Amino acid sequence: MGATAPLPSATTAGDEPRKGGRHAERSRRLGGVFLGIPVIGWMLIFFAVPYFLLLLQSFWEPGPFGTVHNWNLDNYKMVFTGDELVGDTYLPTLLKSIKIGALVTLFSTLLAFPLAYLLAFKIRNTRTRMALYTLVIVPLWASYLLRAYAWKVILGQDGLFSSVLDKVGLENTFLNDLLYSQWAVIIAMTHIFTPFMVLTIYAILERLPKNLIEASKDLGVGRLRTFRNVVLPLSAPGVVAGATFTMGLSTGDFVAPQLVGGKSDVMIANQIYSQFGATNNWPLGAAIAFVLLAFVAILVAISTLAERRELV
Amino acid sequence: MKPPQEPTSGANGAGGGRSSVALEDVVKRFGELTAVDHVDLTVARGEFLTLLGPSGCGKTTTLRLIAGFEMPDEGVIGIDGVDVAGLPPYRRQVNTVFQQYALFPHLSVEANIGYGLRHAGVGKGEVRRRVAEMMELMEIPDVGDRRPSQLSGGQQQRVALARALVMEPAVLLLDEPLGSLDYKLRKGMQFELKRIHRDVGTTFIYVTHDQDEAMTMSDRIAVMNAGRIEHQGMPEEVFDRPRSSFVAGFVGDTNLLEGTVTEVNGDHARVDLGQLGVVGGGTYDNLDAGQRVKVSIRPTDVAVTAAAAGEAAMIQDAVLVGGHVEMKIVGGGEELIAHVPRSAGLPPGQEVRLSVESDRVRIFGDA
Numbered sequence A: 001m002g003a004t005a006p007l008p009s010a011t012t013a014g015d016e017p018r019k020g021g022r023h024a025e026r027s028r029r030l031g032g033v034f035l036g037i038p039v040i041g042w043m044l045i046f047f048a049v050p051y052f053l054l055l056l057q058s059f060w061e062p063g064p065f066g067t068v069h070n071w072n073l074d075n076y077k078m079v080f081t082g083d084e085l086v087g088d089t090y091l092p093t094l095l096k097s098i099k100i101g102a103l104v105t106l107f108s109t110l111l112a113f114p115l116a117y118l119l120a121f122k123i124r125n126t127r128t129r130m131a132l133y134t135l136v137i138v139p140l141w142a143s144y145l146l147r148a149y150a151w152k153v154i155l156g157q158d159g160l161f162s163s164v165l166d167k168v169g170l171e172n173t174f175l176n177d178l179l180y181s182q183w184a185v186i187i188a189m190t191h192i193f194t195p196f197m198v199l200t201i202y203a204i205l206e207r208l209p210k211n212l213i214e215a216s217k218d219l220g221v222g223r224l225r226t227f228r229n230v231v232l233p234l235s236a237p238g239v240v241a242g243a244t245f246t247m248g249l250s251t252g253d254f255v256a257p258q259l260v261g262g263k264s265d266v267m268i269a270n271q272i273y274s275q276f277g278a279t280n281n282w283p284l285g286a287a288i289a290f291v292l293l294a295f296v297a298i299l300v301a302i303s304t305l306a307e308r309r310e311l312v
Numbered sequence B: 001m002k003p004p005q006e007p008t009s010g011a012n013g014a015g016g017g018r019s020s021v022a023l024e025d026v027v028k029r030f031g032e033l034t035a036v037d038h039v040d041l042t043v044a045r046g047e048f049l050t051l052l053g054p055s056g057c058g059k060t061t062t063l064r065l066i067a068g069f070e071m072p073d074e075g076v077i078g079i080d081g082v083d084v085a086g087l088p089p090y091r092r093q094v095n096t097v098f099q100q101y102a103l104f105p106h107l108s109v110e111a112n113i114g115y116g117l118r119h120a121g122v123g124k125g126e127v128r129r130r131v132a133e134m135m136e137l138m139e140i141p142d143v144g145d146r147r148p149s150q151l152s153g154g155q156q157q158r159v160a161l162a163r164a165l166v167m168e169p170a171v172l173l174l175d176e177p178l179g180s181l182d183y184k185l186r187k188g189m190q191f192e193l194k195r196i197h198r199d200v201g202t203t204f205i206y207v208t209h210d211q212d213e214a215m216t217m218s219d220r221i222a223v224m225n226a227g228r229i230e231h232q233g234m235p236e237e238v239f240d241r242p243r244s245s246f247v248a249g250f251v252g253d254t255n256l257l258e259g260t261v262t263e264v265n266g267d268h269a270r271v272d273l274g275q276l277g278v279v280g281g282g283t284y285d286n287l288d289a290g291q292r293v294k295v296s297i298r299p300t301d302v303a304v305t306a307a308a309a310g311e312a313a314m315i316q317d318a319v320l321v322g323g324h325v326e327m328k329i330v331g332g333g334e335e336l337i338a339h340v341p342r343s344a345g346l347p348p349g350q351e352v353r354l355s356v357e358s359d360r361v362r363i364f365g366d367a
Helices: A007-057 A074-081 A091-122 A126-141 A144-155 A160-167 A174-178 A182-207 A210-218 A223-251 A255-260 A268-276 A282-311 B059-067 B109-119 B124-137 B153-165 B183-200 B211-217 B235-240 B245-250
Strands: A061-063 A066-068 B019-030 B033-044 B048-052 B074-079 B094-097 B171-175 B203-208 B220-225 B228-233 B255-265 B268-272 B278-283 B292-297 B303-306 B313-321 B324-331 B334-341 B351-355 B361-364
Touching: A007 A282, A061 A282, A074 A091, A074 A282, A091 A126, A091 A182, A091 A223, A091 A268, A091 A282, A126 A182, A144 A160, A144 A182, A144 A255, A160 A174, A174 A182, A182 A223, A182 A255, A210 A223, A210 B094, A223 A282, A223 B109, A255 A268, A268 A282, B019 B059, B019 B203, B033 B059, B033 B074, B033 B203, B033 B228, B048 B059, B048 B211, B059 B074, B059 B094, B059 B171, B059 B203, B094 B153, B109 B124, B109 B153, B124 B153, B124 B183, B153 B183, B183 B203, B183 B211, B203 B211, B211 B235, B220 B235, B220 B245, B228 B235, B228 B245, B245 B255, B245 B292, B245 B361, B255 B334, B268 B292, B278 B292, B313 B334, B324 B351
Parallel strands: B048 B203, B048 B220, B094 B171, B171 B203, B278 B361
Antiparallel strands: A061 A066, B019 B033, B019 B074, B220 B228, B255 B268, B255 B292, B268 B278, B292 B361, B303 B351, B313 B324, B313 B351, B324 B334
16 A cells, blocks of 8 residues: 555666566466467357357348348348338337336336445344345356346246235226336346345445444445445445346347336347348348347446446 | 534643643443543644554544544544534544545646545635645645646645645644654654644644654654553653553663562652662652562663672673763663663673662653
8 A cells, every 4th residue: 555665666676687687577478378378269169250250141142942142232221121021120129128227227226235234334233134145146056047037037927916906906007017017127127136236235345344334424424425425436346346237138028028028118139039030031130130249249348338437 | 613612621731722622531442342441632722742652552543533534432622612413524623634645646736635625615726825835844746737647755745735725724633643664864854744733723633653753743742552642642652651660661761671569759769679779759659668669770880890800780782872881781680771871981891880860760650
């Protein structure tokens, strides 16, 4: 912290040993490359190549017996204008997916922050904290599909929720709208992504020096304003990281809408899915996928930029 | 700002003015551990008081009790005559300089210093003026736009001080503020702190484990050990007439020898140190003849003279330390350190006679 060693002396002193260290430096770098080969190879074969093939697809045309290699931008045009022949639109679905993703991110942040705060600051007993922490990550041990199905049992037709509504005579109220709707999708995904939010926010709150909070109070600033002026801004990087993750994954989700959503609640990933399945129009599916990918890439870029601004 | 209240304590500090801080019979426990054990402490207005002690002695906890970060289990804490029991830190007229400075990393230096004023509803222009004034006083006028991470340790230290002092607190609490600075900077900052204390006239309560720091800066020192204050007094008094063998050993180097009381005369006694002979010395304790006691003799007070063979003591080792020679002398199964002028010219192996003025010797019954 208090290192005040003058830089010039550090460089002059460092000149000599560097000569001897050059060999070691090079072999270390070579070793790094060597160790990286499996990962680089894996990423190349299973990540870069498929993406590249998909990108090529998006510039081709569907034919009766598979893709025709006829280069054009029609698929991308169709993403934005819709497919008049089939009567499908894609841009509104994409926008709706982004809206659902944003709501899921908002709700899981609102749920996760207080819990992470509780874990980091309010629970002093280590055993209680560990128990709560474990409860937060237990859902992650069950597969995503399983958890989505659990929500189907709760929110689905003849599910727990609807039978309770029937019993108490509320089946024709607004509560019924929660079933097989956008809201059901949002509830299920919020449940699925909240643990990730808790973990990223807790990680940063735990490292936040407690004496900063004490310093704020010491300077006459009460609890709430200390939270707003110290805890909140300093935990922003964790919130941004968690929100980026949640937003990216929930916008592109297709399991939750399929299991707990209604017919009209398809999200963009469902449309991509159907282009590669029932509709069998791979080039269009690829084009939609790349538009979605572009959105997520922009999201990540913005959050990286925001985080860098935080640091300077 | 606060309604005037009856002083919680009749005890006043030195100088006749009302006390600035008064702790009465304060106890703080953490589970099984009693961190602060029935502490009474009065600090006069404008005084520079140092809580001195080894780590874990309860000095930082005492400071945190005054700041309001901890609440006492027993006892009363008064600040400017107001009982602060149950008051959170943000309602106390005290400010703290934290050990690791605790500067807000996301705010500029200027925003850090102005943080408290801004939230107290002080106008923008006024905040600006007082922050600039403080930075002038701290001699860091040009770093206002920087982030704390871009400052050196010494500069961060000054920002932390400025941030606390700009609030014009009744009491400034300093928790080992020089602990993470290197030796030279620390020496310089000691004089700086003294100057700032004179300039602002605020009561300073300073926590440290460094006895040199305590001796140079303080008006008064309270030496703590195992949650208790063992001695409160002016630096010279604590050094010359320590109240316990712990204080004698912690404040300055000393030789602690064991002996048996042969004669008691009021606050003076004579102690038989076995083969090293009999010494007279002063004491605060009620001693009885025949009692086992500890005797403290400072290395600088030991007079060493050459003697013929057959004397009880011999120089085992002699090392040149700065302007004097530090000698390790053995005799009668005891080991003694003596600081002797270089001109004495006594070699290792030399048999010597030891003597000491009786008013430089302290005797403790806590053996």
